[in-house]
Amino acid sequence: MTARLIMKLRVAAAIATTPDVLHLSLVHPLRPELPAWQPGAHVDLRLPDGRVRQYSLCGDPADRTRYEIAIKREEAGRGGSTWVHANLEEGSLAHVSAPRNNFPLVAEARRSILVGGGIGVTPLVAMARQLVADERDFALHLCARSAVHAPLLAELRQVCGARLETWFSDEGRRFDPRRLGVAEPGTHVYACGPERLVDAVRDSLAAARWPDGQIHIERFQATVDENFKAEPFDAHIASTGTVLHVPADRSLLDVLREHGFSMASSCELGVCGACECGYRDGTVLHRDSVLPLSKRQDRMTPCVSRARVSVTLDL
Ligand code: FES
Structure with missing residues (x-):
């Protein structure tokens, strides 16, 4: 990249x-x-x-x-x-x-439901503007402590009109993701905000058997798995056959750079996607919050993700 x-x-x-x-x-x-x-x-x-x-x-x-x-x-x-x-x-x-x-609108969606918590509403504001311009069906749920603490509220009211529903906890109103019901064909949900909110949306939709492809989540914090124990593994470079050893205490990104690969990166936390690269064989332990399931079969983020025993990289 x-x-x-x-x-x-x-x-x-x-x-x-x-x-x-x-x-x-x-x-x-x-x-x-x-x-x-x-x-x-x-x-x-x-x-x-x-x-x-x-x-x-x-x-x-x-x-x-x-x-x-x-x-x-x-x-x-x-x-x-x-x-x-x-x-x-x-x-x-x-x-x-x-x-x-990393969080695009699905062009062919028939209806879009946007759920934003606090500052997580920012990408949804741009989405709402686009959906209005394209005359497409959508609703936006904005969750915040209060109207005073709701970012970009004036803009959202102007852009969305009646399609905006606010959930301010100081008014006793909390968004319950179960209200999204069961999946309709062509309906896509986009959620961005604090971990608690996006996890609740994801879990509720999964329980209601929404297809993964209709759920779109953006996180702005790395997910932390306290039980994860990093193990060493080997990275095979497909173009040259070189094998690089990645010790338990180093990232694949660091090892690649040390061996002369000019890898882009930004967050180095697994949330931005800047370091994304392709792989073929191997069991990858995906530890990022950015790649959708549909990409995880052949793409990985070497800043945080690792492999079990070995992986072959498309480099
Ligand atoms: S640098 Fe951001 S996901 Fe790897």
């Missing part, structure tokens, strides 16, 4: 959409248009110390003049959001990658 274009963009507007969410509009200082993107896409924001964070685009995909992202300040996070809140304001410059999409 090739590295993505990195652009130095100017913050054209920085507006607090809730007490702890900053809504940024980013434009190119010289060019009138930015690379095109589709709803569900995210960009990487590169911090001055080299750290990289992913943020979903929440603007209008038809508007090529700007990228819009919304960032929640997470005091207990890894420091990216607090840096953004402290340092980015109108006129600031930020290093931003071209968009990448």
Whole structure:
């Protein structure tokens, strides 16, 4: 996978959409248009110390003049959001990658049900804009602590109208995924938000026997399996026959780089998909939160995923 274009963009507007969410509009200082993107896409924001964070685009995909992202300040996070809140304001410059999409809308869906929790609603805002523009059937469920803490609520009300249903816990309203019922042909569910919400949606739909292909989940945190014990394995390089040994305490991504493979990466947590590569033989232990089941037969994320005994990589 090739590295993505990195652009130095100017913050054209920085507006607090809730007490702890900053809504940024980013434009190119010289060019009138930015690379095109589709709803569900995210960009990487590169911090001055080299750290990289992913943020979903929440603007209008038809508007090529700007990228819009919304960032929640997470005091207990890894420091990216607090840096953004402290340092980015109108006129600031930020290093931003071209968009990448791991969470696309299904073009042939007859109906789309969008479920967003808190800041997880950001990719769904772009989806809703597209669905309105395409005159397609959809509903959006927004879950948050309160209206005050619901990111981009004014935009959502304007875009969705009566198709927006809000679930604010301070009003005693909590979204129950069982209300989604059984799968209708052509109906697709998209969920993004805190682990508890997306797990509840996934489990409820699985219990109601929804086909996997009609469930689309995006996580913005790595899933943690405390019982996982990393074991060493061998990686065979298909093009050369070389065998690389991956010790238990190192990632496949590290070992590939050490042997001269120029592998792209971003989150290195299994949530962005930037390091994705193909494989053929072997039992892969998928530990990412980004690849859908339909891709796991022949694609893996070497930043976190491993193999049992050996794997042959399409490199
Ligand atoms: S670098 Fe993000 S999934 Fe591997």
